[in-house]
Amino acid sequence: MSELVISGLHATVAGREILRGVDLTIRSGEVHAVMGPNGAGKSTLSAVVMGRSGYEVTAGSVTLDGEDVLAMPTWQRAVAGLHLVMQYPTEVPGVALRDVMVEALAARGHASDNVRGQLVAEAAKIGFEERFLDRPLNVDLSGGEKKRNETLQLAMLRPRIAILDELDSGLDIDALRDCSRRVEELSNDPDEPLGVLAITHYNRLLTELKPDKVHILVKGRIVASGGPELATTLETDGYAAFTDGDEPAESGAGASGLDDLFRM
């Protein structure tokens, strides 16, 4: 079993503090949803955990099974078992999906002699047309096809913990269902259940992907955590309940007040 522990994480972008003390623990087989309004720091959280340049961690730690993730370059984080499904998957002209998978598997010390066959099998599971396997990465793919391609790579690489950055943005309902169900399957895998950190603005992802825990991220902090019903409340009342007042409540009275509000 694996465990991603984000602890007291502070990060700045261009000198501005975006994350202001994030604590989250995701274990194998768990599905956590982090929800928040625009500007809450959702994408910053995924970027920082994966090591994208342009973000500076000023305090806190991120560990995967006790190993210091922040000390690793991006590719080693991936090899160690983290995977980022991107909100806007980058187009990489002229680079074939197969070649990237071969190199990514080789870096993990995995055999890569039947990558094509694996890709075809995985593509079938999520309704990704086989002809798209031969396109350069994300080039000339629709929003839905890009997310299917992301999900395909997730299934190929079998990470321990996956971060889904707005998986539900820019895709149609069929693609959303196909992608979410595959992620759900992976998280229920009896041998190596995937841990999932799903970052999303909207509830619609969560109708397909059943979260065990829902966290509300506002202004760089988790201001509330609870079960799936928290997302339902959010759907009804919006983020206003969490964004009243300029500052999120310090841990203590304010946070426990929110706990009361959302307790079963």
Next chain:
Amino acid sequence: MAQLRELALPSADEEIWRYSRIDALDPTAFELEAADTAVSGGENYVTRGASAAVLAEPDVFAELNTEHQSTLVVEVPRGTTVDEPIVITHTSRPGTASFPRTVLRVGENAEVTVIERFASASAGPALVAPVLSAEVAPAGRLTYLAVNDVDLEAWQIGHQLVVGDRDSSVRLSTVTLGGYYTRVRTEVRSSGQGASTKQVALYFAGGDQMHDFRVIQDHDAPHTSSDLLFKGAVQDRARSVYTGLITIREHARGTAAYQTNRNLTLSDGAWAESVPNLDIRTNDVKCSHASTVGPIDDDQRFYLESRGVPPETAERLVVLGFFEEVLDQLPSGQLADELRAAVADKLNLQGGAS
């Protein structure tokens, strides 16, 4: 063996030689010796010997070529399709100056593919000043690829003059990996209505190499079209220059002309310049140009690294992917594979940022 005569060389002060290394060239250091030229394919259409054709000589290297040429003529009669590519390989020795001239005459509605390769017998400075002259008759179809893989100390200063008549179709490709200083001046003139040309180039300079292209897309008839894509990379201390010009003459109405030049700078000490120009003398044309110079895209690098691909591998994939658009359009798949491997070998990765 005769030495090359003293020459009045141009100077880098002249605009047409701006950025070039012409000031460092000493032609008297070389002895005249024809390159060893081997031909495979299309024997019935190839003859050796001086060409009677008089060419425009835009500079002293073209004049020298006329003076010392060793000429090969490919003549494809009207209506004839040459099934296999004609492959011409020039191999020159260090210390020599050679002047290969290739004349292509593609008859009316004829079709041929010619691949011309430039190589060195062994390491060391040499001067190669080739000339390509191609005339494509109405509805003729020419596919041509020049591959420069000469030694890293060699000078290659070439000219390509291609004229396409009515409804002709010309595809010109260039792959340049070699040379201390490699310069190609290419002039493609659409002289008959409906003529179309497509040009692609891949160039990749490392160490102290310099690659220098001067390309003219000359539209001299109505309803002609040209499309150019030049992609280059520089690493170490290497330099490259692309200077392009689309000329659309007064009577060339209904013309479409495009030029795109993209450059990757893979090292801090490398330098690339891109200078696209337009000279449009009529209305009713479609014309565009685009050029970029810069390092590998951070987002592309991050995307591959986030899959677990190590930085050097990610960089190699991105650079090869960048060139794939050109390699994909080369007339020979087998040669494209060979060149893809040569580019991969040449990549001198310094270890990426984490």
